[in-house]
Amino acid sequence: MPPSRQRNANTESVDNYLKAILALSGPEEQRVSSTSLADRLGVAPASVTNMLQKLASSLLPLVEYERHRGVLLSAAGKRRALEVLRHHRLIETFLYEVLDYPLEEVHEEAERLEHFISERFEERIAVKLGHPKFDPHGHCIPAMDGKMPKQISVPLTDLREQGTFVVDSVSDQDALLLRRLRAHGITPGARLQVASRPPDDFVLRTSGVSKALHLSRDLAAAVRIRSAH
Amino acid sequence: MPPSRQRNANTESVDNYLKAILALSGPEEQRVSSTSLADRLGVAPASVTNMLQKLASSLLPLVEYERHRGVLLSAAGKRRALEVLRHHRLIETFLYEVLDYPLEEVHEEAERLEHFISERFEERIAVKLGHPKFDPHGHCIPAMDGKMPKQISVPLTDLREQGTFVVDSVSDQDALLLRRLRAHGITPGARLQVASRPPDDFVLRTSGVSKALHLSRDLAAAVRIRSAH
DNA sequence: CTAATTCATTAGGCGCGCCTAAATATGGCG
DNA sequence: CGCCATATTTAGGCGCGCCTAATGAATTAG
DSSP states (O other), X not given: OOTTXXXXXXXXXXXXXXXXXXXXXXXXXXXXXXXXXXXXXXXXXXXXXXXXXHHHTSSSOSEEEOTTSOXXXXXXXXXXXXXXXXXXXXXXXXXXXXXXXXXXXXXXXXXXXXXXXXXXXXXXXXXXXXXXSBOTTSOBOOOTTOOOOOOOXXXXXXXXXOEEEEEEEEOSSOHHHHHHHHHTTOOTTOEEEEEEOOTTOEEXXXXXXXXXXXXXXXXXXXXXXXXXX | OOTTOOXXXXXXXXXXXXXHHHHHHTTTTOOBOHHHHHHHHTSOHHHHHHHHHHHHTSSSOSEEEOTXXXXXXXXXXXXXXXXXXXXXXXXXXXXXXXXXXXXXXXXXXXXXXXXXXXXXXXXXXXXXTTSOSBOTTSOBOOOTTOOOOOOOOEEGGGOOSOEEEEEEEEOSSOHHHHHHHHHTTOOTTXXXXXXXXXXXXXXXXXXXXXXXXXXXXXXXXXXXEEEOO
């Protein structure tokens, strides 16, 4: 075995880098900076550089990386990232539907388990759940072939006009926030009348509740909406 | 923080050492040698010594260790080992009962996942399964408080007299072996007539099958039996 | 009771993923 | 255009869990 051989480590850490790049590069697949990765992953920027160099120079590179110019997923990297994302969202759905987890707690557990389940496990829970298309936060579950439909929703904070909307999805990043949203009846599928939106204060009405609802900016930022079909 | 502080790492590797010590020390809790641990874990003996020293000298030691005299679990170590064993066996039961895994495949998956599930996950699957006492191999599942009833079964290979018995449990260590046993109808609970046992050849009759069954030593070694109540 | 054999430990090293501190690009502004 | 602030990379180190080679302890055989 030649000494300079780099094996393609698919470790938990590698998975997390790939997921972060996928999330940060957005739908237009823009290059992602080291700093933003470092922020998101909670590691030092130097650690990011290190890892990116490793990922880029392996036999089957998972990223395309140029010094000082950010990073992008390679085809293989994207495949793996979507596989892990699929694991994550299937597990979330499973915890919610089958094991009766409260919505706020599915993310943390899925975040750990997504790296360790087998293909068989993935397939079995997908069957059990009837091949769901969305997780309980309203996020789309990538198909086995890695295809994902385009997002048509927008962040509530991007909204300019008033009107009636449907909650498309809620962020899974912050359990506390999520619980507060749920307490206000804001869960995927809920109907929402946006009455007005002065800066940093969102006045809403939800179905069945007469009183107006004020949402702070951080709460609103965790909600994506689409037009009431 | 004093520099010599050793944190009590509860990593996957530590868990595996604790499980191995639990298994090898047997019901009489005998001291376990470095070599037997090295064999079981598939690592070099030197690595074992290293780890044992670390485990023994942490703030809350997980093992009692004396140079050249082997190792034993401390109370804390035993607690953790039983917790992981409980995880393992609950997961196996879950995979078998809820996700319809074939019996031979539950072990490998459980072996990975046991280290990463939360207390909540453990509790939820236990509830879902109705707090089972045995896993699908026939092994007893430790209770939450770490209590385990004594084994009353004996290895088929230890048997001296003929007679009718019930299969208590089958080993989960070797998937191939397990599949061959299942093909012969030897699963926990099955009735077994032991007709004769010349060295290294076990002649059996199973319920419903008229033809005699010959088991090689390696197969027989994977079966534990008890008297047909 | 000594010698040989077997078992266990020490010593030193490696890859991984992280860190800090120091050096170096890049891009915007005066 | 050159300078500065910020972003990024390089250099050097650390703990973990593993390795091999060499040393040392325990046990068994003669």
